[in-house]
Each structure stands twice: as C-alpha cells, then as structure tokens.
Amino acid sequence: MDEKIYAHSLKLIPQIGILRLEKLYGAFSSFEKIWRAGAGEIFKKTNDKELAEILSQREKHDPRKEYDKLKKQGIELIIIGDKVYPALLKEISHPPLSLYCLGNAKVLKNFDYFVAVVGTRRATSYGRETAKNLARDLSLEGIAVVSGLALGIDGEAHRGALEGKTPTIAVLGSGLGKIYPAYHKGLADKIIEKHGLIISEYPPQSPPAKWTFPERNRIIAGLSQAIIVIESPKKGGSLITANFALDANREVGAIPGEISSINSEGTNRLIKTGAALIRGAEDVLELLGLELKKKEELDNLSQTEQYIINLLKEPKTREELMKENNLSSQELNQTLTLLELKGLVENKMGMFYKVSNS
Numbered sequence: 001m002d003e004k005i006y007a008h009s010l011k012l013i014p015q016i017g018i019l020r021l022e023k024l025y026g027a028f029s030s031f032e033k034i035w036r037a038g039a040g041e042i043f044k045k046t047n048d049k050e051l052a053e054i055l056s057q058r059e060k061h062d063p064r065k066e067y068d069k070l071k072k073q074g075i076e077l078i079i080i081g082d083k084v085y086p087a088l089l090k091e092i093s094h095p096p097l098s099l100y101c102l103g104n105a106k107v108l109k110n111f112d113y114f115v116a117v118v119g120t121r122r123a124t125s126y127g128r129e130t131a132k133n134l135a136r137d138l139s140l141e142g143i144a145v146v147s148g149l150a151l152g153i154d155g156e157a158h159r160g161a162l163e164g165k166t167p168t169i170a171v172l173g174s175g176l177g178k179i180y181p182a183y184h185k186g187l188a189d190k191i192i193e194k195h196g197l198i199i200s201e202y203p204p205q206s207p208p209a210k211w212t213f214p215e216r217n218r219i220i221a222g223l224s225q226a227i228i229v230i231e232s233p234k235k236g237g238s239l240i241t242a243n244f245a246l247d248a249n250r251e252v253g254a255i256p257g258e259i260s261s262i263n264s265e266g267t268n269r270l271i272k273t274g275a276a277l278i279r280g281a282e283d284v285l286e287l288l289g290l291e292l293k294k295k296e297e298l299d300n301l302s303q304t305e306q307y308i309i310n311l312l313k314e315p316k317t318r319e320e321l322m323k324e325n326n327l328s329s330q331e332l333n334q335t336l337t338l339l340e341l342k343g344l345v346e347n348k349m350g351m352f353y354k355v356s357n358s
Contacts, residue, residue, distance in 0.1 A: 119230040123156070
C-alpha cells in the first residue's frame with residue numbers, strides 16, 4: 001500500500017512528468033525510496049541536479065492525506081507491479097508506472113482480447129455509424145473495446161460497446177476529476193454503470209493539455225492487441241495511436257473510406273501501406289486469429305431458423321414474414337424469439353433485422 005501512497009504524491013509534484021518519474025523509478029525501483037531519498041542521493045543516482053531541486057517540493061504534500069482524498073473519490077490506483085496491471089501494457093516503450101482507475105479495474109484481467117477503435121473527432125455519419133456497429137459487434141463477441149472518450153469516433157465506439165455484452169475501457173488525456181470533453185461525462189458514467197473502466201495516467205484534477213493526448217494514445221495502443229482506425233485525416237491523432245501500435249508490434253487495421261474525403265486520407269493511406277482492410281467484426285477477429293462466434297451459431301441453426309435468417313436480408317415485419325413462409329403464427333413467434341436470444345435477430349419497433357455478421 002505504501003508504494004501506491006508515494007506513487008500518487010510524486011505525481012502531484014509540478015514538473016515531475018512521465019520521463020522524469022521513469023528516470024527516478026529506474027534509479028530507485030521504489031516510489032517510497034524516491035520519496036524518502038535526500039537531495040544528495042537523488043543527484044548521485046540520477047546525475048540530475050534539477051531533479052533533486054524539483055523533489056524538494058515534497059515537503060508540501062502529506063502522502064497519506066493525499067491518498068485518502070483519492071479513495072474518497074472512489075479512485076483506485078494501480079502500479080506497474082500490481083497483479084491487475086496489464087501484461088500487454090508493460091511491453092510498450094515508456095509504460096505508465098501507475099494508472100488511476102474509476103470503475104471495474106478487473107476488466108484489465110478478466111478478458112483475453114482488447115481492441116482499440118479510434119478515429120477523428122470530426123466524424124461523418126458514415127464514420128459514426130461504422131464505429132458504433134463495429135464496437136457493438138466486437139463486444140458481442142467478448143472483445144473489450146478500448147477508446148479515448150473523445151467526440152466523434154471514440155464516443156461512438158464506446159456507445160456501440162455498451163450495446164454489447166463486454167465492458168468497454170476509456171483512456172483519458174486528463175485526470176478522472178476533469179472528464180474531457182465535459183459533454184461525455186454522462187457517457188463516462190454509463191461506462192462505469194455497465195461495469196466498464198475509465199483510466200488516466202494523470203492525477204484526478206489534471207486538465208487536458210496538448211501533449212497529454214499523444215501520451216494517452218500510447219496507452220490505448222499498449223492495452224490492445226489490435227488498433228482499428230475509422231476516419232482519420234492524413235495528420236490525425238489516430239495515426240499517432242496506429243504508429244504506437246506498430247512500434248509495440250500490435251495489429252493495425254483501418255476501415256476504408258471515400259477516396260475524395262479528407263476524413264479518409266489517413267485511413268486509406270494506412271491500408272495502402274499495409275494495414276489490414278477492415279469491413280466488420282469478422283475481419284478484426286480474423287486479424288486476431290479468432291473465429292466469429294455467430295458463424296458457429298449459424299452452423300447449428302435448425303432449418304427453420306436458417307430459413308428465417310435468409311428471409312431477413314431486408315428488415316421485415318412479423319406479418320411480412322408470415323406471408324413468405326408456411327409456418328404457423330406460433331412457430332414463427334417461437335423461432336423469432338430463439339433467434340433474438342441468440343443475438344442473431346433484433347426487433348426494433350415491430351421490424352425484425354438480421355444482426356450484422358449473422
């Protein structure tokens with residue numbers, strides 16, 4: 001516990017950024033030892049006089065009181081030595097030494113596969129719909145969707161995942177007490193309500209800054225086995241995430257877009273240079289070496305169930321389905337109910353839809 005107390009207090013000291021804290025931790029291998037070290041020892045181990053001067057501000061903080069404040073906010077701090085700390089994240093360059101968590105931190109260990117779905121804030125309706133549908137379908141397949149809670153593609157990815165069955169993870173470029181954008185505070189609350197997780201590398205009251213989003217992007221990439229980019233201009237932040245992913249030897253895929261669209265310049269270039277072309281959840285699962293569960297379910301459908309699925313190439317009402325087969329009303333109702341329970345058919349306002357990929 002003491003390690004977490006001192007890890008938090010060290011982050012509260014101005015000018016102790018990611019690289020300086022990493023330098024200190026490399027020298028001392030303990031947050032408590034860093035906190036208790038004198039200026040001479042710090043200089044001896046780091047050969048950094050400025051760092052020793054910065055750490056003189058420690059006396060302004062009471063580590064235990066600061067940590068108690070954290071707990072009162074319901075925030076959990078995990079550090080790099082914890083069992084719940086993701087093994088994948090340790091593989092990247094400059095892994096975060098600690099992470100602030102709101103929600104269900106067990107998500108980090110309870111699922112085998114994590115996929116990041118990211119893209120531009122200025123998404124088109126095509127991009128938003130695609131992100132939402134892809135994230136929902138991945139979530140239904142047991143994949144934990146990771147994104148950055150930003151406007152546009154990120155937000156839709158989280159919303160889609162919330163319609164599935166697997167919790168989603170949002171990584172912030174601000175502290176947990178400064179949800180950014182504020183417009184997504186309700187979405188953040190919904191993620192936590194649905195047993196998901198909001199995480200940040202920064203102390204709770206840290207505001208977003210220009211450099212925090214690229215730093216955040218390395219965590220998104222580090223948490224995920226694959227990163228899927230949906231709509232990105234040629235210099236979009238999502239491409240930074242893709243580059244982090246490539247550096248960490250992760251899979252990278254992209255949804256193709258219109259060749260004349262500014263929002264598709266980045267994604268189409270990714271595909272041109274070797275990223276996997278993604279059309280839906282099936283392509284993502286193939287990228288991960290997995291099979292689509294719904295395909296297995298389809299192989300086990302009865303002839304009647306398969307017949308109804310084939311009739312739903314276009315959405316139909318119950319009455320339209322009755323006219324196109326010889327089933328009794330009772331048999332049709334039972335079949336539709338079974339298909340809904342299997343996640344292969346959806347009933348929206350009396351219209352029956354075949355679920356994507358079924």
